Amino acid sequence: MGYDAIVVGAGPAGLIFSRKLAEKGFRVALIEKNETLAVKPCGEGISARVLQTAEVSRSDTQRFISRPIKGAAVVAPNGRQVLITEKGEMGYVIDKKNFLRVLGEYAASNGVEIYMREPAKEAALTNGRVKVRTRTLVLEAPLLVGADGYLSFVAKAFNMEKAGERKVIPAVQYVMTNVRVQDPELTYFYLGNSIAPKGYVWIFPKDGTLANVGIGVQGAPPKPYLDGFIKAHPEIFERSKIIEFRGAAVTIGGMLSQIVRDHVMLIGEAAGQVIPLTGGGIHTSIAGGKIAAEVASKALESGDFSARVLSEYVSKYNEYWGKRIKDSLKALHAIEKLSDDELNQLAEILSPEDVVNLANGENIMSVAAKLLKHPIFSIKLAKALLS
Known part of the structure; x- marks a missing residue:
């Protein structure tokens, strides 16, 4: 043929x-x-x-x-939220x-x-x-x-x-019912070394009360961390049930x-x-x-x-x-080394636009310029982004 x-x-x-x-x-x-x-x-x-x-x-x-998605909430280990929004629909x-x-x-x-x-x-x-x-x-x-x-x-x-x-990390995801987030038109990302070591937990609300709830981590099995996160947030998951479970690896090492x-x-x-x-x-x-x-x-x-x-x-x-x-790989290598206290400080320093730029590997020079003025992050983050 x-x-x-x-x-x-x-x-x-x-x-x-x-x-x-x-x-x-x-x-x-x-x-x-x-x-x-x-x-x-x-x-x-x-x-x-x-x-x-x-x-x-x-x-x-x-x-x-x-x-439709109107924005995203990035949640630091101490619970502080960086809210990212755009006019109109940000995505889906x-x-x-x-x-x-x-x-x-x-x-x-x-x-x-x-x-x-x-x-x-x-x-x-x-x-x-x-x-x-x-x-x-x-x-x-x-x-x-x-x-x-x-x-x-x-x-x-x-x-x-x-x-x-090729560097890959393990990820697991549940589809869950009766997920009660503050705003179902937002997506949620939770950071913290005790929450998701060198990774994050995500909640993506779908139609009805369904949501994709997943986690990607480095150096540890992901499922216990995801189960622990769900147990620690009864305000979101108290009435939830898992109706689908999947696991796979995700490439994070660049091209x-x-x-x-x-x-x-x-x-x-x-x-x-x-x-x-x-x-x-x-x-x-x-x-x-x-x-x-x-x-x-x-x-x-x-x-x-x-x-x-x-x-x-x-x-x-x-x-x-x-x-x-x-550029996103540079940001990953720098951020994955931060402690929870440093992640909390970063949530106070960075604007929503800075967070988007870091996550997507766009305009990271402007983020680095802001971090150069900070005594801790000038060394831990800014120089890594500028390298």
Whole structure:
């Protein structure tokens, strides 16, 4: 079965890449190892800009938006809140499975051939063609794209991931009923070394009284901390019940040093395209998939699939998104070393805009300039951000 491109992994990156390449008239095969979409747990919060980047029709948003988000509350260990708001809708809590179904529908309507329950088992490059064997298929194309997450088969099959290069942390999430937060149109993030060591707890209210309640930590099992947090907050969870439980790893180590080679590209979490401080990867992955598709179409038109040609994708991605990931990683490395007392002080010093910039890896120089004036944080944070 011959194609112009084979994509492994039907997450946000793989679906948008496949669609954008197929829109240009190329034959694309998309293979997914799981039986359904969106198996990996996710807080399911997105900014309003995601829908623009993903080019989703406004009429389709009702199919996957659970609740609009008007802001976020970041809660320091002592309970102090930094409230982040914007005029209008800041973003949405979505049903990720339905969101991916819409993206899958767009891809299929443009001619992408989607194969579910077809894990990639073998892949080899011979005479300018990549042959991929799955559970029941043998596919061949001049271009292979790995959009298959942090356990990327493609990255390992083509030696694109160095030993120990990818840093992941464990995360667990419950879907809970009867969650009573102060304002269901806010998302909530709780910090503290006794709450979530080198990580955070999140509460993302969904439709009705449902909410995604999760945690990511470093150096410890996450579930006991999440259970402890729930027990410590009866005002939120006294009447709550867990109706879903999922666990997975989240990439927080930044982008891999090699995400292209001859005839092969990595996109999305497979490439490390995740904001390290937040663990958010939907927007960064969709952006990666679109940029990669643009470069891949040029390679298909010219017939040149060399790493030199495909590396245009890397340079274009790094102009904005790669820089954000790199700067967020700097912030993560600095903040994860702070004590609870220092986190409390930081909540008093930083403005809501500063918190957003740190979390997203944007305008961190302005945050560093403010912290340089503080005797403690000039050394512990500012210099790390400026390095």
